[in-house]
Every structure is written in structure tokens, then in C-alpha cells.
Amino acid sequence: DPKIIQKPKYLVAVTGSEKILICEQYLGHNAMYWYRQSAKKPLEFMFSYSYQKLMDNQTASSRFQPQSSKKNHLDLQITALKPDDSATYFCASSQEVNSGNTLYFGEGSRLIVV
């Protein structure tokens, strides 16, 4: 059984719309992350959270907003979608947020913006 659940696995969105990507982890980890993978920029770090607090943010656009309602949840809200946002978004977690911890990845949410 997958320990990191991402929903939906696939979605198609219209330019200008808003979508929320869901991520739940059942590994008992304290840190969660979002990464984005596209043909143009392979596996790009977006956000890291520890105990529901933002630790690092490498996303220039405020259109991307993480939301953490519980320690094991880290959703990603994307507003005013653009075709360039088309990518696979991976959620990951680790025991703690500091260096050296192994990342565990979900299977990804593939977003296509038309």
C-alpha cells in the first residue's frame, strides 16, 4: 500500500482556473515537501514544511500556496493556472527536515493546463 497518497493522479485544467493537489503521508514523518517535474525543468524543489511550518520556499510565484491542515497533510493550491504550470507534481516526506534525511516520494499528480 502506498504510504504517500497523492490525489488526483491526473487532471486537466483550463487556463485561469484553480486546482488543489492533495497529499497525505502515513509514514509518521515530520517534514513534507513539494517538487515539480516537467520536460523543461526536471525535478525542481518548491516548498519544504516541518511540523506544519514553512521552512524553505523556492517558488517565485504566489500562485502556488501550500496548505497544511494536519501534520501529515500538505496540499498545494495553484491559482490562475497557466499552460507552463503543466507538470507532474510530487509530494515527498522525510523523518525530519534537516539535511541527510531520506525523501520518500508519492507517485505524483500529473497536471495538464489547456
Next chain:
Amino acid sequence: AQSVTQPDARVTVSEGASLQLRCKYSYSATPYLFWYVQYPRQGLQLLLKYYSGDPVVQGVNSFEAEFSKSNSSFHLQKASVHWSDSAVYFCALSPPNAYKVIFGKGTHLHVLP
């Protein structure tokens, strides 16, 4: 700035052959170094990691990597590949006290049966 370079976008080898996937990193000191593998339609999985000690580190599925401080490299090796090793391999680094892992662009490995 920290970065990871994987110079080979694609590597093709025959089953049973040896393998080396190259990785060079840029960081002022020694970072945490990782190799991850991504199979089709899956997330990444850790193969091995290194921070200190023996520069040759063993990983899962008979993979190993060798750290070289003088060359700023962390090459992945396997003595004999299997067709099931076909996947994308990512080298990555995390500086001490950082809250993120930085990945290279990945190397697509294709093993011919």
C-alpha cells in the same frame, strides 16, 4: 550556489555489462549526496546516500557510489546490470543545515536485454 550536474542525459548498455553514471556537484564543502531512481509512472526511491566515512558507499540492488572530494564527483556504479534496472537515475545533494534536496537533471538508463 549549489548544483548537481549529470552530463549524460541517456545511457544505453547491454544486460550483464558494467555501468557508471556520472555526477558532479558544486558546493563549497561536502554536502549530503544521494542517488535516487525513478521507475516509469512512479515517484523517486533512494538508492544510497553519503556524507562522511568510506568514500565507497553501498546501496540497494547492488548499486554503489564513489565519492571524490578532489573531483567533486559522486559516480554511481554497478558491476552487472539487469534489464529491470532501466529507469531514470537522479543524483542529488543537500547542504548541511538546508531544508531541501537539489536534484540533477537525471540520466535515463536503457538496458538492452
